[in-house]
Amino acid sequence: MPSPTTPLVVITSTRAVLTHPDDSLFLTPATISINPETGKIASVTSSVLPSSAFPEGTVYVDHSPKLLLPGLVDAHVHLNEPGRTEWEGFDTGTKAAASGGVTTVIDMPLNAIPPTTTVQGFQEKLAAAEGQCWVDVGFYGGVIPGNADQLLPLVEMGVRGFKGFLIESGVDEFPCISSTDVELAMSTLKDTHTTLMFHAEMLPPITDSVGDAVQVSEPPLAPHGMLSEYQTFLQSRPPAFETYAVSEILALASVCPNLHLHIVHLSAIECIPMLREARAKGINITAETCFHYLALAAEEVEKGDTRHKCCPPIRGKTNQDILWSELAAEDSCIRTVVSDHSPCTPELKLLPDHLAPREPHLPHSDSGVDVSGPAATIDDIIDDSKTVPLTGDFFAAWGGISSVGMGLPILYTEAERRREMGEQAPGILDMVRLCCQETSKQVGLSHKKGALKAGWDADICVFDDAMGWSLTPGDMRWKNRCSPWEGKQFRGRVVQTWLRGGKVKFWRLIFAPIPSGEPSTLHDGMIRIGAISGDGRNSNPALIPAGDWTNLPYMHVYFSDPGQFVSEKQNATTLEMGKMERPHCQRCFWIKVLGFPS
Ligand SMILES: [Zn+2]
Ligand SMILES: [Zn+2]
Secondary structure, three states: OOOOOOOOEEEEEEEEEEEOOOOOEEEEEEEEEEEOOOOEEEEEEOOOOOHHHOOOOOEEEEOOOOEEEEOEEEEEEOOOOOOOOOOOOHHHHHHHHHHOOEEEEEEOOOOOOOOOOOHHHHHHHHHHHOOOOOOEEEEOEEOOOOOHHHHHHHHHHOOOOEEEEOOOOOOOOOOOOOHHHHHHHHHHHOOOOOEEEEEOOOOOOOOOOOOOHHHHOOOOOOOOOOOOOHHHHHHHOOHHHHHHHHHHHHHHHHHOOOOEEEEEOOOOOOHHHHHHHHHHOOOOEEEEEEHHHHHOOHHHOOOOOHHHOOOOOOOOHHHHHHHHHHHHOOOOOEEEEEOOEOOOOHHHHOOOHHHOOOOOOOOOOOOOOOOOOOOEOHHHOOOOHHHOOEOOOOOOOOOOEOOOOOHHHHHHHHHHHHHHOOOOOOOHHHHHHHHHHHHHHHOOOOOOOOOOOOOOEOOEEEEEEEEEEEOOHHHOOOOOOOOOOOOOEEEEEEEEEEEOOEEEEEOOEEOOOOOOOOEOOOOOOOOOOOOOOOOHHHOOHHHOOHHHHHOOOOEEEEOOOHHHHHHHOOOOOEEEEEEOOOOOOOOEEEEEEEEOOO
């Protein structure tokens, strides 16, 4: 119970998105009370209770008619620290997340130096994050050639999944993997409860495209048009890059029938039938798409506007329409929508003057891209153009879009626009499913994130869906204020963000006195259960029917305090526990459930 000095916090509204016991979502009036000691939701009532229903001194906030949503879990963010901190960092990247209702971000293993491909790299990453995070942070590990022996130790350390590239990533320290490496990673991870994810672009065997030269800023081999025209770039990375990569992954999937496979940032709709067919055959594979593929379109990218460059590329409007209909489809293969927030310094974007940010920024170093020498304008092209990067050159510009914290307004605005055109589009419940519930599941945090439920972390996003606004550089919280979303009109804005019961964002201010985000590792009391079918790999045991438990001969669990398991799970009466033979971890145990109260 909270002590008399720490008042209960109660948040209420006539509209909130809550979760039924079967995980379906519903819109309802709600009153959420928060235990300020634990930062957990103490109770949820599906009506608006008056302040008089609570003890004197309770902090009571009525947000009616704004929407109360679970804090978003953005499962794909590049924070680039340590090593490329001038691109982004834990402080600025997590502030940007908090400003848009995102209460958990999962950091990608590349673009920081060192990358998260070794135990030591992960330790350096955790050290860099310490005391800097305004929201909770989890970390992915990377698969690169030759690091197979690091994968299981990284699982033990608590990475939320792994990412490998099937095409050059653009940074030397994170090389792409061959099919042999993919197979080795699959067989190494096949019995673990993690996710193996792929940047699914791959050079088809016969192509006259510029291919992987795109990201290493080498002069294009065979461009079909001006380098400052978006269409030239788009044609250099056709859907075949994605379908070829997906077919390669599917061809190997039988190596690891139980491992969750996942395609990050899916752009080409041609992959959808392939993934659907694979899922129908029982292959455990999902995909995510990104806000920019859903609301930016190739037809609208102006000449030289390299803020739109990312890989795979933003495609045309027809592609976008089909991504939207897949999101709404029954058993969609696209389970989540993420930002792929991947900033760099503005000079690496080679922006034409009229698009360049107007504020000074730190010089970059160690960027992986040679931008030494003055940038010339496209009009300056003369015959020595090969050595001078040109502004507006989509091939030489660094790929990546800054948008962490913008997801909800982007999705909401575009969905509303589509609805007004008479099209079907996901509603707010779907957005919570795609950006909170399923993303938390994807990264193994659904036992405490992604839902407004008693016992879950009190991570709350207050969304004013009636507010119209447009994104100014001052609204951008990430380090380099450069984004294709600048100046765009939005409907709906996050007005408050609460992290584990503390307010971190209030209107435009980052409100918390100190950064209170926590790095997430396996050993934070979380329980992982083996051999549960479907999406239950990280389910909260309290939600699993007793029958399912008793059918499991053993469970492999990790926890920080051996006493915690028993006290949390009173419904399992008889437990047998033993130490796992895990050299990397002192906190891995096995548990056998022997019985339940009748
Ligand atoms: Zn990628
Ligand atoms: Zn990425």
